[in-house]
Amino acid sequence: MFDPPYESATQAIARQLLAATRENRSFLAQMRDQMRWDDKLLGWAMSNPGLRVQLFRFIDCLPALRSKAEIARHLQEYLGEESVELPPTLKTLLNFAHPDSMPGQIAATTVSTAVETLAHKYISGERISQVIKTIERLRKERMAFTVDLLGEAVITETEAQMYLDRYLELITWLTEAAKSWSQVEAIDRADGEVLPQVQISVKLTAFYSQFDPLDVQGSRERVTEKIRVLLRRAQALGAAVHFDMEQYMFKDLTLAILKDLLLEEEFRTRSDIGVTLQAYLRDSQPDLQGLITWAKQRGTPVTVRLVKGAYWDQETIKSAQKDWPQPVYAQKSSTDANFEAMTRLLLENHEYLYAAIGSHNVRTQAHAIAIAESLQVPRRRIELQVLYGMADKLAKALVDRGYRVRVYCPYGELIPGMAYLIRRLLENTANSSFLRQNLEERPVEELLAAPVMADGEAQKQSLVPIELPFHNVPDMDYANAQQRDRALKAIQSIRQQLGKTYWPLVNGAPMPTLETIDSVNPSNPAEVIGKVGLLSVEQAEQAVQAAKAAFPGWKNTPATQRAAILRQAATLMLQRRDELAAWIVLETGKPLNEANGEVSEAIDFCRYYADEMERLDQGVAYDFPGETNHYRYQPRGICVVISPWNFPLAIPTGMAVAALVAGNCTLLKPAETSSVITAKLTEILVEAGMPQGVFQHVPGRGSVVGAYLVKHRDVHMITFTGSQEVGCRIYADAALLQPGQKHLKRVVAEMGGKNAIIIDESADLDQAVQGVVHSAFGYSGQKCSACSRVVVLASVYEVFLNRLIEAARSLNVGPADAPGTGMGPVIDAEAQERIRAYIEQGRTEAEVALEMPASAIGYFVGPVIFANVLPTAKLAQEEIFGPVLAVMKAQTFDQALTIANGTPYALTGGLYSRTPSHIEKAQAEFEVGNLYINRGITGAIVARQPFGGFKLSGVGSKAGGPDYLLQFLEPRVVTENIQRQGFAPIAGAD
Incomplete structure (x- = not known):
């Protein structure tokens, strides 16, 4: 992709610059020992x-x-x-x-x-006085500057306002100091135009803590007003403003906001504003072309700072983890080649956009100079940039060549500057x-x-760092406008389908019932999602008999055929994923970002269990001279699946298809509040080819139909996810041998948790606060894996608690279908009252650190944080299943572990620490089924993080793991004596 017309000039200039950077190398070599x-x-x-x-x-x-x-x-x-x-x-x-x-x-x-x-x-300095001294030294060396505040990990609205205030203050200090600066012709003037002596660099995401590509309008409104304030102050004081670029997910929204803002009449004629593009992104050239088209419309140039990009590792890891196309070039040479192509495009359009070439690569800068000199680009329209402390000799050589050089000067304390x-x-x-x-x-x-573009680099590709036995389906990427718009339109489309009646499916046909219930939208209970028919006990008996009749045929259906039906169901879910996510949002009040992940999990369960059943179906052979021994599996019989409302698609799908692919006939009894979604799952399984009687959708009252099915003599297995109280009752009832029952029932029960996250003194508190907020208040704390306790070491307790409070206060609490909602409603009025009762109990046990108001319309409870909670308090011992968080203090790490382990539950737990010995100790002693270190504790992924706990959190193997299907199977060993009259076939003989 390099351009031959500029190559000879590039080489000549580069050699001159390189020679300048290598001066005094022998002296440095002599000093190496010192x-x-x-x-x-x-x-x-x-x-x-x-x-x-x-x-x-x-x-x-x-x-x-x-x-x-x-x-x-x-x-x-x-x-x-x-x-x-x-x-x-x-x-x-x-x-x-x-x-x-x-x-x-x-x-x-x-x-x-x-x-x-x-x-x-x-x-460049930890204090403004140090920065000004650095700047004045740079100006003596004929170098311009731009100042960037370190530590813009903005996770609260208080911090977002502080960020703006600090920049307004910084502009004031710098422009005041500039009054005493003598003019430096090389950097303060160009082509007869006076240039701003002061420039600052800012990141858009730091103006709003809830900046989210899904919430385009909300993010735009909250950010744009702060930018206007900043640009007005900068203009009044004579400072320039440059907007930096961060992670790929924010790029499109950042560019869209800036393009719209800078077309406003107030800012349209400003030429002292800039924006950054990152050449390591595969779509950076189209972005540049888009800016050129936009700049022609605007009529006044802005500066484009062209850099290679600073988040390559982060972008590649994220794309690999999410199975998304890799947005960055895989090879450094490809980035360099793209940078040179973009440099030419930018400089060839210098009348519309000013160029700022940011690089420490001698060839890269030489290439820009060669083009600029060939095209006779005016000096106002190009400058060369380096980072403070890097490529100092190159910067001096560029100055000596007569170019305006700008040094990017980070400023701030060491702790927030560590990532930089x-x-x-x-x-x-x-x-x-x-x-x-x-x-x-x-x-x-x-x-x-x-540089040369590597083969295959032009198109975005998925990058999987290792060969994996199972590939998870990618979540939708709502930073992608097409995917985002499709998901939001699906919610509106589904609204046109509300209010229908959904009958149970018994023996392959809808079964009308005498009793129906309204399934309503928790964000707005006046909105009826659908009417659901509830089976009577007599109708439930018909379902059992249908399953009993269908079992022999399904048992003898080859495992490969059963697996094929699951894979077809996964394909149908994939085709309908936007619709399914929309139903989850409306029926259970789960915000779209989380509904998105749940649909992926349901698809993964279908595909993973299909693979696992085919593996298990091969059995194991132990052959010895004169005999064969075959270890094989057979299905148990009839399985009753009792599913919860909090994962209304993923959990019923996982439990049901595991039972089905193992050869069991399955009755799915969903929670009443999420029965429309399981009706949609039923449609998919039927369309995928599930035979009649093999799978049946049997909504009914848990205390009546659920209890009847658990005790039924023809039921072989119950799979349950829900509360400890109900789970223990099922466990006890299933253990009773009914008249005529010839088997012991198997129970797999996941019964929740009282999950803790430990924060030690070495934790990254930016990471810890965000992880705790997401884990505690994601889906309003209504996940069995949610964080309900935080155990913080005393040395960081106050700092962590204060930031935690502000981060929770910054959450947008509202209807689940609003794109900007960070926390929606709880599931129903009963849950709302139960949670409120716990909050009132908590007032007598601990200090209310935060209690956020919530809408009176819908079943809302705002985030609540209790501080200084005792380990023995009800807040710290009982599962609340809502957005209520208990924060406790520990003096030592051992004490923190003791507190974390001090409940009857053992489901999930977390640790934020950068101390290797603490991490090792937690791995050995933290009593949880799923331990998450330096990340949130919700969002387990099939096959990567098989999910499930022990103690009173449940009984059974982990969902989405290699031994989950074994629970639905009976193992058998068949031994055959193959001798005949003293002789036997020889193993391996033809």
Whole structure:
């Protein structure tokens, strides 16, 4: 993709620039033996990949550590000889017996000082006075600047307002300081035009804590007003504003907001505004072309800062985890080639867009210069940019060549700046980094070779890092406008289908009933989703007899045929996924983002259990001389599935299809409040080819029909998900041998939890607060896996609690079908009253830290947080199943584990920690079926995180795991003596 017309000029300019960057290299070589510790750390990281990982993980953790002893302990945990091979100097430094010893103190001081020194290389100042001093030095070197605030991980609306206020204050300080600056012709004027001396760089997402591509209108409204305030102040004081780009998911919405805003009459003639594009994105060229078209319409240029991109690892990991097409180029050469193509496109349209070429690659900058000089691009319309502390010699060489050079200057404290520092260290030490390759004195021809687009890179592709035995279906990506619009339209479409009557399915036909109930929208109970017929006991008996009659044929149906029906059901779900998500939103009040994941889970259950049954159907052969031994499985018989409302599609699908593919005839009795969705599941299973009598949809009163089916003598198995009270009753009833019953019933029961997340002193609190809020208040706390307790170590308790309160306060509580809703209603009036009763009980046990108001229309309960909760309180012991969170304090990590384990439940748990020994201890001692470390505790994925607990959280194997189907099968062994008159076939003989 390089352009031959500019290649010879690019090579010539690049060689000149490269020579300038390599001056005094021999002097540096002489000083190598006297390197400071910060240089040693970088050198070791470049030479040892294993040490690089552990060292950077320690650096990430360092700002959270509050004493020299903690630093010394973490040094040994991260860099101990068991973790990685150490250079002799570092091994000697870490050779201390106790973290609080004098050698430990020395090691902690040495390394922490080195890391601070490293940080100060890339961060222009922790205080504004330091930044101004840095800027004034840069101006003396004839370099312009742009200042960026570090730590914009905005997770509360308080922080979003603080972000705006800090930038308004920053503009004031900088423009005030600028009054005393003498003019520097190279950077303050161009083509007779006076340029702003002050420029700031901001990130759009930091203006609104709930910025969400699904909520286009809400995000636009909340962000745009803050941008207007910022741009007005900047104009009044004479400062320029540049908008940075972040993760891919925010790109399209960011560009759309800026394009609309900058067409407003007030801002349309402003040329002191810029936007960033990232060349590592496969769709960055179309984005640039779109900006060119837009700029022609606008009539006044803005600046496009072209960078390669800083989130490559994050984007590749996220796309792999979600099975989404990879948005970034896989090869560095492809990014470089795309960058050069975009540079040419940008400079060829310099009358519409100004170019800011951000790169530390000598060839990249030389290529831009070659094009600019060939096209005679005016100096106002191009500038070259570098990051503070990187490529200083290149920047000087560019200045000496007569170009305006701007230095990107991050500013802020070390803790919020740590993520930025890690990105810079990764860039400096990566094998593909130009800076590293130049430092290693690679051959000039290799360094300056024209980049080439790798084969197959032009189209977005899915990237799976390892060969997986099972591939999960991707969730819908609501950052994609087409997918988002289709999902939102489905909700409106479904609204035209409300109010229909859904009869039970018995023996392959709808069965009218005397009793019906209205299934209503929890966000608006006046909206009837559908009428559902409820079976009588007599009708339930007909269903049992139909299943009994169908069982022999289904049992003898080959497993491959049963699996094929499940795969067809998965295909139908995939085709109807937007519709199914819409039904979930409207009938159970689950916001669309979460309904999206639930449909994926249902599809995964169908496909995974189909695969698993075919595997199990092969059986196991143990052959010995003279005999064969075959270990095989057969179905149990009739299975009753009693499903909950909180996962109205995924859980009934998983339980039902597991029973069906194993060869059991299955009766699905759903929760009354989600029976329309299970009626839709029934439609899909019938269309997929499920024979009559094999699967039946039997909605009915749990206390009547449910109890009757559990006790029925012809039922072989009950699979239940719901409350502990009902689950224990089912377990007891199923254990009673009924007259004429010739088998013992199998019960698989998942009965909820009182799930805890531990936050220790080394935790990333940005990550921890977001994870706890999502885990506690996602779907209004109505997941069996939801976080209802947080155990926080005392040293970080107050800081964590304050941010947690503000983050929960920032949630948008409203109707589930509103795109901006972060938390919807609870399921019904009974749940609402039960939760409110627990809140009143909680007032007598603990301190109310937050109680958010909620709409009187619908079954809403706002987020509630109790602080200083005792481990023995009801709030800390009983499952509430609502948006109520108990926060407890622990003095030590061992005490935190004791508190977390101190309930009768053992379902899910979480830990936020960057201390290896704490992580190891939690893995061994945290009594939960699913332990999540440094992530939220909800959202288990089929085959990746098989789900289920023990103690009073349930009995049975994990759903979505390799042994789940075994519960629905009876194992048999058939042994045959194959001798005849003293002879037997020889194994393997023809």
